[in-house]
Amino acid sequence: MTRDDGRENANALDDVFSARDSIFSEKRLLDVGHVPEPEHIAARNEEIRRLASALNPAVTGETPSNVFLYGKTGSGKSLCAGYATNQIVDTASENGVSVGRVVVDCSQENTETRAIRAMVRRLNDSEKTGLVVPETGVGRSQYYEQLWDVLDTRFDVVLTVLDEVDCLEDDDILLQLSRATEAGKIDRCSVGLVGISNKIKYRSQLRERVKSSLQEREIVFTPYNREDLHAILNNRTAAFGADVLSEDVVSECASLAAEEHGDARKAINLLRHAGELASSDGSDALTVEHVRDATTLAERDRFRALFAGATIQQKATLLAVVSLALVEKTRTFKTPDVYAAYEDVCADTGLEALSKRRVHDLLREWEFLEVLDITRTGGGRARGSHLRHRLLEDPSVILSVFDESDRFAGVGVAAGTTRTTWSNI
Structure with a gap:
């Protein structure tokens, strides 16, 4: 290689590593976590108005209504909840009312103890309360006692946003927070709950006593x-x-x-x-x-x-459908075909095959995530009906993500068979 060739290669590399970008000027504005300014929240004025109406009593120190926000991912629920609760806090402060606000990501803090611990640690100010909230080594009841002390010591009202509330293992925390005043746990402070869920039928899973205690308003966010x-x-x-x-x-x-x-x-x-x-x-x-x-x-x-959030069995059920799609050159399959492909996946990987009912439940989870569409179809006279599972996305795109994973490196589908080989599982 000549010296001139070396210079040309170096110049090419300089271009690759250059910080100059003629396309982006402030790329962070396109980050999913970026929160736009209030004037840039589009198409949700009615939902914000209804949410603000429910929470507005907090502005004067009164008890706000509990509110649950439902809608698909990306429909603006968390954005509007953050904006509305922040506005309530600021307006209340102007009126001399102390309103606290805490957001709990229930997909991470998915047990009652973890959620309560997160709340009290974020709301506490040890200089004002004299409380030190440990990260570990304390039982649930003690975290609750500390929470009640913090609420009464620091605030007139606390707005608690439970994002992805359907990820909680049970509904005990909803009962405890919604009945705190009635049960005499807190005297000075009141609590308002804002639950956020992608599952429109989440309320039907709650115990009747929880529903009765919440008396929540519901706001549905359409796509x-x-x-x-x-x-x-x-x-x-x-x-x-x-x-x-x-x-x-x-x-x-x-x-x-x-x-x-x-x-x-x-x-x-x-x-x-x-x-x-x-x-x-x-x-x-x-x-x-x-x-x-x-x-x-x-x-x-x-x-x-x-x-990132799927279990190994969830991935196995999806890979069964993907393998069928790649081999059969179609995207719609009957349940027995999917289950047979799933058993092949388990045989190749050493996974214990789950029952048909459990696999059906896992397929329904993929349907909820809009990866599959599951419909019941009549099979004709005397044949009964059956479920058909339709893959909504390009199977090659899904398979490419399996290929990127260390856990699923080497995924391949053999031509003419539903047999799927996984290595490094």
Whole structure:
């Protein structure tokens, strides 16, 4: 290699590692966790109005109503809950009322003890209460006693946001918090609950005494439509450089997202992926083609997130469906076919095969996550009905995520068979 060739290679590497980016100017605005300014919360005025109405008594120190927010992922529930509760805290402060606010992620703090511990640790100020809340070594009842002390010592009202409340192992915490005043646990403070769930039927799982105690209002967040998503994406355009983003690109992102899911997070992810593709190929602007190419990357991201929280048996059931789809060149299967493929997966991996009923439950979980669509179909005269499982996503995209996982490295589907080989499980 000549010295000139060496310089050319070095220059090429300089381009790869350069911090310059002609596409993005403030990429963090496209992060899923980024909370927009209040004036940029689009298409949820009615839901915010109803939530604020329920919580408004806290502004004057009165007991707010309990509220549960339902809707699919990416429909703005957590965003609106955060905005509304923050506004209540600020307005109450102007009136001389002390309102506390605490958010508990029940997907992480999924037991009663963990959730209560998280609440008291976040609401406590040891300089004002004299309490030291240990991380471990304390029983549930003691955490409750400390929580009641903190509430009465520090606040007139506390708003408790239980995000993904359906992930809690049981509903005991809902009963304890909603009955704290009635049971004489707290004297000065009152508690308002804001539960957030993707499961519209979550309330039906609660015990009758919990339902009676909560007396909650319900607000359902419907999926965003094209116009809503267009407005949401327009509020993120500052993430890009000047003259990078056209109206056609924003419209394409909004249209694709509205047709497939109505999920704002996915729409924003799609726009970010399109920008990354444009940046990687050296383009000066995004195109509609970048958006279309980015749909595959966005789906991969989605499945990575789903897999992060899935059990080995959940993954086995999905891989059974994926293997069928790749071999049979169709995406719809009867339950016996899926179960047979699942047994093959278990045989190859040494997993203990679950019962048909349990596998059916796991498939229903994938349906809830909008990976599968399960319908009951009549089988004709004297044949009865049966379930049909339709894979909604590209099986090759799902399989690529299996391939990326250390746990599932080497996944392959042999042609002409439903037999699936996993290595390094």
